[in-house]
Amino acid sequence: MSEAPAVGETPRYYVPHTSVWPIVGSVALFIMAYGLVTMIHQTTDKVAAEGTHGVWIFYIGLGIVAFMLFGWFGTVIRESVTGMNSGLMDRSYRMGMQWFIVSEVMFFAAFFGALFYARVISVPWLAGAGSNLETHTFLWPDFADVWPLFMTPGGTETEAMEAWGLPFINTVILVTSSVTVTFAHWALKKSQRIALGVWLAITVLLGAFFLLLQVVEYAEAYEELGLTLGSGIYGSTFFMLTGFHGAHVTMGTVMLAVMLFRVFSGHFTPENHFAFEATSWYWHFVDVVWLFLFTFVYWF
């Protein structure tokens, strides 16, 4: 990448106007953060604050964020459609999205790190491995090192989530959706608008279906297996990883739906479709994370 940009590209670089969207976004994030804490304090028992307005503040913040994204991306789309973007700018957007995905990978890495730490270190140690016999003998002599952790040192019990039921179906769904979004991309590049719309719509449906099954799975975990956020490190890592993954699938599905809508409105050309590509990268990323999840959370 040591090649400098080619001569003649930089002069057409377009520096956007002053923009109101970023400050709207900052205020909205602040409102959301404040609302979230207030809501947590009002609904959980560690800090029993009075009232119920927290959740509304949070939703207001969220609403403004959505409004901001709408406005911000709307501006960018307008710039793109009117041809103000140069090749240089397109590359900036691409690189920006790629590094954003790298940062997301590291976010998941933190939770995978916690999972591996629990499985390889803390659970065996609590059961006396290494030089930890005393912890085991004097604190929790009944505790056994198994994974999934059916019983915590403190005695909370749970059942494990079976990998080859819903989770496996979800794997198939997500992998298929990665394929269909690629078909959509190929169709876009060949200007086959109908195929593009169809494949993209299928992808959106698969994403939504995945989320539906995830809800079913969570209900089963809570009601039948006794697997909850509170059932020790197995439940903690299970819900943290699948939960944040689910949040990302939700984001991805919304993004895909927006792309579908834009396809219907005649956006994107075979040469110029950064938003579509970025969305599909994001979708593949979410898919790959799921494969790791399936392997290490459900399967082994």
Add this chain to the structure above:
Amino acid sequence: MIAHADTIPKQRHPLIAFLLRWLLTTNHKEIGTLYLCLAFLLFFIGGAMAMVVRLELFQPGLQFTQPDFYNQMVTLHGLIMVFGAVMPAFVGLANWLVPLMIGAPDMALPRLNNFSFWILPFAFILLLSSMFMEGGAPNFGWTFYAPLSTTYGPPSTDYFILGVHLMGVSSVLGAINVMVTILNMRAPGMTLFRMPLFVWTWLITAFLLIMAMPVLAGAVTMMLTDRHFGTSFFEASGGGDPVLFQHVFWFFGHPEVYIMILPGFGIASQIIPTFARKKLFGYHSMVIATIAIALLSFIVWGHHMFAAGMPLAAELFFMYATMLIAVPTGVKVFNWVATMWRGSMTFETPMLFAVGFVIMFTIGGFSGLMLALVPADFQYHDTFFVVAHFHYVLYPGAIFGTMAAVYYWLPKWSGRMYDERLGKIHFWTATIAVNLTFFPMHFSGLAGMPRRIVDYSIAFADFNMLSSIGAGLLGLTQILFLYIVVKALTSGEKVTDAQVWEGAEGLEWTLPSPAPLHSFETPPVIEPDDAHAAADRA
């Protein structure tokens, strides 16, 4: 040509026009200024908290604060200095300088740039408001170890957590912007190995930020769920482990300390050649050393946890890996010294700060090496020796680096010169004060004085009195610095030359002083020898 329409009509009320200009700007120089101003403001707030701490430690016994309030001050001081002063100051410098140095018209993603900045004031409102809440501000140290921050954290901890989330969003977006700017916006002919070292160090800092900040976000998220949603990541009775918190935190934390020093390395590497009137010695080795430091910084986090309990093999691994970092660090120090060797040196204020940086940073590096020895660290851990170590790398490192940069580039930014005599006074008082404050901490630490405790044995009284006197003086030098900058901006001698410093190289010195609002409207053409690096001559 740059298509830029001023959307703000001229006939607005001046105050509103002023607000709109700064709230809505997408210009890298204006955003850089905003970052620097915010950093300076928070530097004063964090500094005031340090004054409270040193006032309390002036004598043994409880004088001015209650233990809990003391803990809050120590915690907020650390958090504000790390996330509010040093990091935003460096991002501000990157905003101002990177486009100038690579011949770009602006940052790659100007709107995102504005977003990254304006998240920060709100994040710090969240954090600082915790002081006025029931139960007080966070009181568990800037490293917020579980279970102090989970089971025992005050209610305001949740505001702190969300504040950290916002800071993380801001840093990651800012880092992505710097990264993309450097990779994509270089003028024709500005190959990677012709980039000035400040740009190189920021490229690598941006990489560290993108890799490390999300992990911090993960850590505080697990804290939040442990606190309120019944998870047991850091709770042994649920199969988790409080030490897991330390692993996650320091996986972020050690790269973070390099985030706080690499741009400083870059600044020293720009300034020293100018005033030694020689090319930087070993440009390529500087770049490679920086990359090596950055990569190694991901595998040494355990040196913060030697005393927390790790298997022997892990202790040894982290010890050797940490000591390995001293090699590229040594390469850098060697190169700076070799650059000065037989140069025709003059000591204007930026150079003084840069040389002070090299010398005192090296002292901090040496105490780091002592701490890296596992058996020695068992003794030194959580004593004032650690405090001495990291203040030696951070104050003369990050803070002197930033100040050197301000003195060096202020004439270019503002078109006005600072007062050289006052600048020199600033440097010498600051240097005396830094050493008076932090050098005695080595001794009190080696003698066993624990850090983060409000009271101490009378055996440490003399050392602490010296430190407190030094700290007071250091506080005063900040006011002097503020005065120097304001004086320069309002009545400083006008600089007319583009080339402010006779020996300075780099594209920023080809622009008029003050630099025009839009840097390079047409891309400059970089001849191999114009570029800072002597790369092509080799």
